[in-house]
Structures are given as structure tokens and as C-alpha cells.
Amino acid sequence: MNIEKATLENAIDIANIEKICFPPAEAANLESIKQRINTFRNQFFILVDNSKIIGFINGMVTDIENLNDEMYENASLHNENGKWQMIFGIDILPEYQNKGYAGMLMRHFIENAKNENRKGVVLTCKEKLLSFYEHFGFSNEGISQSEHGGGCWYQMRLIF
Numbered sequence: 001m002n003i004e005k006a007t008l009e010n011a012i013d014i015a016n017i018e019k020i021c022f023p024p025a026e027a028a029n030l031e032s033i034k035q036r037i038n039t040f041r042n043q044f045f046i047l048v049d050n051s052k053i054i055g056f057i058n059g060m061v062t063d064i065e066n067l068n069d070e071m072y073e074n075a076s077l078h079n080e081n082g083k084w085q086m087i088f089g090i091d092i093l094p095e096y097q098n099k100g101y102a103g104m105l106m107r108h109f110i111e112n113a114k115n116e117n118r119k120g121v122v123l124t125c126k127e128k129l130l131s132f133y134e135h136f137g138f139s140n141e142g143i144s145q146s147e148h149g150g151g152c153w154y155q156m157r158l159i160f
């Protein structure tokens with residue numbers, strides 16, 4: 001297993017994994033994946049098993065403290081010198097889940113944000129994943145403003 005920075009050549013595989021892992025209203029489409037790789041490739045990592053992409057993690061950097069829905073739609077809001085590292089998504093292909101691979105990606109992503117001198121990492125998630133993120137030191141800040149794909153989202157933050 002290798003963790004690498006995503007390239008545009010990986011965009012189709014990444015979009016396919018996103019389709020498998022999320023319902024249509026929540027899944028980022030191919031265009032959006034391409035925009036993200038183009039804009040914040042330094043914060044877009046793939047997990048590769050013998051040249052097969054089995055998962056990924058990504059998010060923009062910003063000075064804005066709270067994650068809002070416009071960020072998902074508009075990669076150009078990325079600010080390479082920003083204080084906060086956002087997480088837009090972490091996906092592991094179903095047949096590779098529960099083997100510690102998301103943990104590998106999360107720890108790598110958090111380490112990368114520390115090395116880039118960010119203040120911390122912010123994400124939103126559904127209730128069922130609160131305990132997953134608490135595992136990595138994130139605190140629940142309550143219900144977020146996000147209406148991304150409908151449903152109720154919680155904002156979580158890890159401060160370094």
C-alpha cells in the first residue's frame with residue numbers, strides 16, 4: 001500500500017470510488033474531482049494497492065473556520081496559506097473496508113496538515129461516523145450549517 005498525491009490521470013478512478021461510496025446527492029462528480037486535483041493537489045491523497053486506487057482523502061485549505069457548502073462546489077476558494085485544513089471526503093472501496101486503511105489515510109492527512117503548519121483540521125459528517133472521527137482526536141462541535149445532499153451534518157474539529 002502506498003499513499004501518493006493524486007494526479008488528473010487518477011480522476012476517473014477516484015470519481016468511480018466516490019460513486020460507489022456515496023449516494024448521488026452527496027457524491028462529488030468527475031468535474032469536481034478534476035477541479036479539486038487541479039487546485040489542491042497538495043492536499044489530495046490516494047491509497048494505492050499494486051497500482052489499483054482503493055481509497056482517497058482530500059480537502060481545501062482556508063482561513064474560514066467553519067466548513068460551508070460553497071467550499072464543496074467551488075475549489076477556487078482554496079487558499080494554500082490558510083489556517084484550517086478541511087476534509088471533504090475520505091473513501092475506501094467496500095471490499096477494503098475495516099482493515100485500517102482509512103486510518104492510514106487519516107493519519108497521513110493529519111501529519112501533512114501539521115507539517116504545513118495549519119491550526120487544525122475540520123470536517124462534517126453524519127451522526128453514525130462521529131465515533132470514527134473521535135478516534136483520531138476530533139471533537140464534535142454540533143450540527144453544522146451544511147445542507148450538502150440533504151440530511152443532518154455535524155462539524156468536527158481537531159486542533160493541533
Ligand SMILES: CC(C)(COP(=O)(O)OP(=O)(O)OC[C@H]1O[C@@H](n2cnc3c(N)ncnc32)[C@H](O)[C@@H]1OP(=O)(O)O)[C@@H](O)C(=O)NCCC(=O)NCCS
Binds near residue numbers: 089129
Ligand atoms: C468510513 C470509512 C472511510 C472507514 O474506512 P475503513 O478503512 O473501513 O476504516 P478503518 O478500517 O481504517 O477504521 C479505523 C478505525 O475506525 C473504526 N471505524 C471504522 N468504520 C467505522 C464506523 N462506521 N463507525 C465507527 N467507527 C468506525 C474502526 O473500528 C477502526 O478502529 P480501530 O483502529 O480501533 O480498529 C469507509 O467505511 C467508507 O469509505 N465509507 C463510505 C464513505 C464515507 O462514509 N466516508 C466518510 C464520510 S466523508
